[in-house]
Amino acid sequence: MSFRGFLDDLEGSGLMNHVRDPVSPVEEVTERSWGSGPILFDDVSGHKCCLNILGTRDLLARALGIPAEDMVRHLSQIGCQGPVREVDWSSFMENVSQPDLSRLPIMTYFPGDGGPYITSGVVVSRFEDKINACVHRLMVLGKDRLAARLVPGRHTHQLYEAALAKGKEVAVAVAIGVDPLVLMAASTRVPPEMEFCYAAALRGSHVELIALDNGVLVPHAQIVLEGYITTERAPEGPFVDITGTRDLVRQEPVIRLTRMMMCNEPIYHGLLPAGGEHKMLMGVPYEPLIYREVSKVAKVKDVMLTEGGCCYFHAVVQIEKETEEDARRAIDAAIKAHRSLKHVLVVDSDIDIHDPRDLEYALATRMRGDEDIVLYPNVRGSTLDPRSNEGMTTKVGVDATARLDRLWKFQRLTPAGHG
Ligand SMILES: C=C(C)CCOP(=O)(O)O
Numbered sequence: 001m002s003f004r005g006f007l008d009d010l011e012g013s014g015l016m017n018h019v020r021d022p023v024s025p026v027e028e029v030t031e032r033s034w035g036s037g038p039i040l041f042d043d044v045s046g047h048k049c050c051l052n053i054l055g056t057r058d059l060l061a062r063a064l065g066i067p068a069e070d071m072v073r074h075l076s077q078i079g080c081q082g083p084v085r086e087v088d089w090s091s092f093m094e095n096v097s098q099p100d101l102s103r104l105p106i107m108t109y110f111p112g113d114g115g116p117y118i119t120s121g122v123v124v125s126r127f128e129d130k131i132n133a134c135v136h137r138l139m140v141l142g143k144d145r146l147a148a149r150l151v152p153g154r155h156t157h158q159l160y161e162a163a164l165a166k167g168k169e170v171a172v173a174v175a176i177g178v179d180p181l182v183l184m185a186a187s188t189r190v191p192p193e194m195e196f197c198y199a200a201a202l203r204g205s206h207v208e209l210i211a212l213d214n215g216v217l218v219p220h221a222q223i224v225l226e227g228y229i230t231t232e233r234a235p236e237g238p239f240v241d242i243t244g245t246r247d248l249v250r251q252e253p254v255i256r257l258t259r260m261m262m263c264n265e266p267i268y269h270g271l272l273p274a275g276g277e278h279k280m281l282m283g284v285p286y287e288p289l290i291y292r293e294v295s296k297v298a299k300v301k302d303v304m305l306t307e308g309g310c311c312y313f314h315a316v317v318q319i320e321k322e323t324e325e326d327a328r329r330a331i332d333a334a335i336k337a338h339r340s341l342k343h344v345l346v347v348d349s350d351i352d353i354h355d356p357r358d359l360e361y362a363l364a365t366r367m368r369g370d371e372d373i374v375l376y377p378n379v380r381g382s383t384l385d386p387r388s389n390e391g392m393t394t395k396v397g398v399d400a401t402a403r404l405d406r407l408w409k410f411q412r413l414t415p416a417g418h419g
């Protein structure tokens with residue numbers, strides 16, 4: 001389904017909210033769209049903008065065409081082998097101009113942000129015939145320059161380092177307003193260069209790519225910015241990221257834009273930092289990765305990154321334990337699958353992982369602090385964790401499963417749910 005096709009689907013299903021009066025891109029879009037569900041603004045600096053279109057599990061599942069409850073298992077079984085083909089036309093070619101970001105309704109989301117931020121752009125990079133597609137936050141520095149937060153160790157940063165070592169630039173393109181499944185694929189940790197093949201697998205059909213002058217291949221989009229990741233760096237931030245707290249200001253690479261392209265009457269896709277869509281796209285794609293890794297060592301039933309854990313730091317893994325060691329193995333597997341994970345809770349299949357009270361019940365009745373907690377001191381977690389030291393932290397795994405040698409002690413006789 002295309003970007004506009006998905007918006008039409010939301011409209012046709014009565015799920016799209018509308019704001020017809022003019023709204024400022026500076027903080028007002030945040031005020032009007034926070035918690036609103038899918039929303040279409042008719043006039044943000046004279047442009048149509050949409051936000052929250054993938055803000056819930058149901059919306060993400062809708063884009064995938066499956067029930068929300070099947071999403072993790074469905075995604076855990078999908079490989080990265082979908083078909084990709086190059087085409088020579090896309091509607092974003094209808095309007096080609098010199099770059100001028102002031103002509104776009106790029107939002108400044110929160111007071112104190114370092115500037116307006118592009119937050120939904122799929123950043124496609126290419127250096128020496130290696131490519132990557134990922135969503136990076138991009139802070140506007142001027143009409144044709146952006147500062148890109150590139151996390152060391154991630155694929156785009158690897159291309160950037162390779163180019164830097166040779167004093168070269170990385171060809172890049174930013175695609176805004178793309179097929180929701182392309183956006184989801186670009187938000188998923190897949191093997192190098194496999195994002196568009198994975199997107200095609202998610203779609204169950206071809207992903208079409210269009211070659212730009214700088215050699216980068218981009219998907220269909222409402223807006224495409226073409227340019228280069230330069231060797232120049234600039235302060236990036238502050239930015240309110242997935243925790244709803246401000247991330248640090250760092251010296252980050254500068255993207256110099258060379259061309260701006262957009263379809264007639266483009267709809268700009270805004271992505272609310274720390275909003276539901278941010279959590280669905282940045283966190284949920286790790287659930288199938290955890291599910292797949294845990295399935296190698298235990299009988300996994302479900303996995304969820306909890307809302308309270310920003311859909312990023314805390315995983316609940318539900319297993320059917322066959323040996324006492326299964327829970328510890330599941331903890332190790334989850335931590336291996338999602339490098340930014342901080343805490344893992346393993347529970348039995350009679351615990352409702354979507355009910356925080358049931359999770360607490362498992363902690364209260366099936367965990368002992370001196371036997372069931374495993375620590376992973378001084379390991380790389382998330383740079384977004386305010387409690388970490390630029391990502392370095394201690395991770396914790398908790399086994400809150402019933403003991404197999406005395407299951408009768410843990411059997412719940414009361415009706416499901418908490419009376
Ligand atoms: C959005 C960002 C900055 C990605 C954070 O990456 P991590 O430090 O690996 O969790």
Ligand SMILES: [Mn+2]
Nearest residue numbers: 132133155193
């Ligand atoms: Mn990648």
